[in-house]
Each structure stands twice: as C-alpha cells, then as structure tokens.
Amino acid sequence: MKLMHTKTPDFVQKMHNAAFKGGKTLVMKGMETVRGGKWASIKTGQIEEITGKTAQEEGVASLEMVILNENPEVMKIVLLKARDKDDxxxxxxxxxxxxxxxxxxxxxxxxxxxxxxxxTYTLPTEQ
Known part of the structure; x- marks a missing residue:
C-alpha cells in the first residue's frame, strides 16, 4: 500500500520540485479542501511530469495549481495553470x-x- 499512495505533504513537495526544475515558482490553491490523506501515486506521477514539462515551456513565467472537489469524499480535479510574465x-x-x-x-x-x-431528527409518531 505504501508504494501505491503519496502522502499529501509529499504530493505538495513533488509539485513544487517539478516546477523548480523548470526554474518556475508554483502557487497551490484549494489545499484547504484536502484534510490530509494520500494521493493515488500514478496520478501524482502524471501531474508531476506534466508540471515539470509545462514549467520548461517557452513563455511560462509561473505556475498555479488549483485543487477542486469533484466528489468531495474521494475525487479531486487538479488544474495546472501556466502564466506569462504579465500574469x-x-x-x-x-x-x-x-x-x-x-x-x-x-x-x-x-x-x-x-x-x-x-x-437530530425524530420519526413521526402515529396518532
């Protein structure tokens, strides 16, 4: 199980490292919707790889990652936004x-x- 999931602090660090390898900064938003837990490692790897590649693209000055609820109990949507020098x-x-x-x-x-x-509710009683 350990190799199949990435702890939340490790996920955050991996995303920042991927952006840094491309010489860019990364701002993460929406992490307040994540109470902890573990991220599916295969998706973590895919997001990390694309973040690194996007950070190296010409014209990209900074990155922003937004975490949104898709199904609040389990599923999230991650948006990776590339910004130019004018934001x-x-x-x-x-x-x-x-x-x-x-x-x-x-x-x-x-x-x-x-x-x-x-x-906090009660069932109606028969009269």
Whole structure:
C-alpha cells in the first residue's frame, strides 16, 4: 500500500520540485479542501511530469495549481495553470478524477469501542 499512495505533504513537495526544475515558482490553491490523506501515486506521477514539462515551456513565467472537489469524499480535479510574465493564463492542463484517500472518522476514535450515533431528527409518531 505504501508504494501505491503519496502522502499529501509529499504530493505538495513533488509539485513544487517539478516546477523548480523548470526554474518556475508554483502557487497551490484549494489545499484547504484536502484534510490530509494520500494521493493515488500514478496520478501524482502524471501531474508531476506534466508540471515539470509545462514549467520548461517557452513563455511560462509561473505556475498555479488549483485543487477542486469533484466528489468531495474521494475525487479531486487538479488544474495546472501556466502564466506569462504579465500574469495572464496562457495554458491550463486539467487532471480530472484524482483520487485522494482521506482518513475516515474511525481514525479519531482512538481505539474506543463505545461509539453511539445521535441524529437530530425524530420519526413521526402515529396518532
């Protein structure tokens, strides 16, 4: 399982490194929608590769990566935006269906087995 997934801090570092190899800076937006978790490594590699190639393209002055919810529980859309020296967007690479496995609520139980569920609604009673 370790080799199949990339931890979120490692994902962020890989994207910054890929941009830096092309001599560009990378601004990441939307990471507040990611509570942690792990990214599918195959997509991470693809995004990293395209980020590095885009950073080396002529006319690209900086990069911006936007993380959007596609299906908030699991799937994200990653947009890689290339900007020119005047800060105009000159290219967008879209990565749909990026799988991020976030921790389930059970990770916060700390081993407690006595867990009850309370709902705020009540069923109507018959008169």
């Amino acid at each position: 105009n967007v000159i290219k967008i690479v879209r990565f749909p269906g990026v799988c991020v496995f976030e921790p389930l609520e059970e990770t916060y139980y700390e081993g407690c087995k006595n867990v009850s569920t309370h709902t």
